Amino acid sequence: MLAGLASIALARGNVDDSLKLFEDALSNGLADPALCYRYAVLLDRTGGPVATHRAALARAVALRPNFDDARYALALLEKNAGNNQAAVDQLRAMRPVAPPRAYHYWFAIADALIGLGRNDEAAAAARKAAEFTSDPGEHYRAVQLAHTAQTHVAVRFAVDASGHQQLVTTRVPNDVADWNPFIEPSDDIRRIEGTLREVDCSGPVTRMIVESASRRITIAIADPTRVQMRHAPAEFVCGPQSEAEVIVQYAAHAAADSDGIARGIEFR
Numbered sequence: 329m330l331a332g333l334a335s336i337a338l339a340r341g342n343v344d345d346s347l348k349l350f351e352d353a354l355s356n357g358l359a360d361p362a363l364c365y366r367y368a369v370l371l372d373r374t375g376g377p378v379a380t381h382r383a384a385l386a387r388a389v390a391l392r393p394n395f396d397d398a399r400y401a402l403a404l405l406e407k408n409a410g411n412n413q414a415a416v417d418q419l420r421a422m423r424p425v426a427p428p429r430a431y432h433y434w435f436a437i438a439d440a441l442i443g444l445g446r447n448d449e450a451a452a453a454a455r456k457a458a459e460f461t462s463d464p465g466e467h468y469r470a471v472q473l474a475h476t477a478q479t480h481v482a483v484r485f486a487v488d489a490s491g492h493q494q495l496v497t498t499r500v501p502n503d504v505a506d507w508n509p510f511i512e513p514s515d516d517i518r519r520i521e522g523t524l525r526e527v528d529c530s531g532p533v534t535r536m537i538v539e540s541a542s543r544r545i546t547i548a549i550a551d552p553t554r555v556q557m558r559h560a561p562a563e564f565v566c567g568p569q570s571e572a573e574v575i576v577q578y579a580a581h582a583a584a585d586s587d588g589i590a591r592g593i594e595f596r
Contacts, residue, residue, distance in 0.1 A: 335363065346370065354384060364388035365398045372401070381405060389418075396422045400433070407436060412443035430460040435470060442477050447502060450477035478502055484509045485554065493554075508556045508577060510591045515579035518588060520545060524574045529566035535586055536593075538576055547578045548586040558594040572596075 335346070350358075350367040358364055368384035371377070382405055388398035403418035416437060425433040434457035441450035454474035458467050479499035486496045493512075500507050511517055522540030534549040549555060556577075573596035578588035 335366070347374065347376065350384075351380065354380075354387065358387065359391060361388040361391040361395050361398065364391065365395065365401075368398065368401060378405065378409060393421075394423065396425075400429070403440075404436060407440045407443075410443070412440040415440040416444070427460055431457050431466055431470070433457075434460065435473065438470075438473050438477065442473075447477045450474075475499070482507055482509065484511065484513070486512050487514070508592045510554050510556050511577065512579070515591065516581075517577055517591065518580045519575065519577055520547075521575045522573070524569045524572045526568050527564050527566050531585070533585075534564075534566075536576070536590065538574060545587040546585070547576055547588055547590050549590045555590045556592040558592070560593065560595055 364384050365388045371381040385398050385402035388395050399418050399422050403415045407415035419437050434453050438450045438453035451474045454470050458470035461467050479501055482500040483495050484498050485493050488494055522538050525539050526537040528535040536547045575594040577592035578590050580588040
């Protein structure tokens with residue numbers, strides 16, 4: 329009775345009266361899933377309380393488990409509230425989803441799985457979303473979501489248009505364990521594994537001479553605070569070295585006094 333009156337009030341444009349009547353009907357055991365869903369839609373449209381919105385959708389789903397419109401709306405509500413596991417549970421309880429909802433369905437699953445840290449599953453779901461759209465914008469967003477699932481935010485140094493170094497954010501693949509923030513986007517990174525023969529401190533820039541089985545190179549340390557050090561000694565001693573084994577990452581460049589600028593040094 330109350331739900332019927334709520335529908336009549338809504339049809340007449342009396343939104344406030346309709347909301348109150350629907351609220352009373354839900355509190356008194358509203359048993360019509362369609363009317364529960366109508367109430368939930370009205371709450372969504374008017375910015376009603378999340379708890380009441382959730383209760384209306386949950387009642388609709390409880391009354392009709394295959395009510396996929398209500399279940400999908402409940403999943404989105406849970407995802408937006410940060411309840412990612414609940415969102416995934418609702419989405420996966422739905423029957424097979426066909427276009428045009430399939431894109432949004434898989435996108436929502438991917439987004440919730442990222443929130444749960446289940447990144448491989450999230451990337452697969454995002455790629456699935458991309459399969460269900462011909463819209464370039466939607467396809468791009470799905471591809472970007474897959475990229476987000478497979479990466480994490482980190483910082484790195486970069487040179488701005490004025491030539492000044494600054495810290496910028498970037499995304500790093502999740503499986504990269506030895507991220508070096510001192511490697512700049514424009515660097516031509518090289519790597520040498522060999523013996524540290526000498527540390528030359530005679531000039532304005534410290535230089536390291538490293539010798540491998542096939543070559544001998546000179547690497548400049550332009551700024552010691554901008555070099556990633558691993559297992560380094562407490563301090564460097566200038567001059568010939570006692571044959572320390574090192575792995576050096578350096579940015580190659582054309583200069584008369586060195587073969588590149590050190591970005592990372594690992595002592596073995």
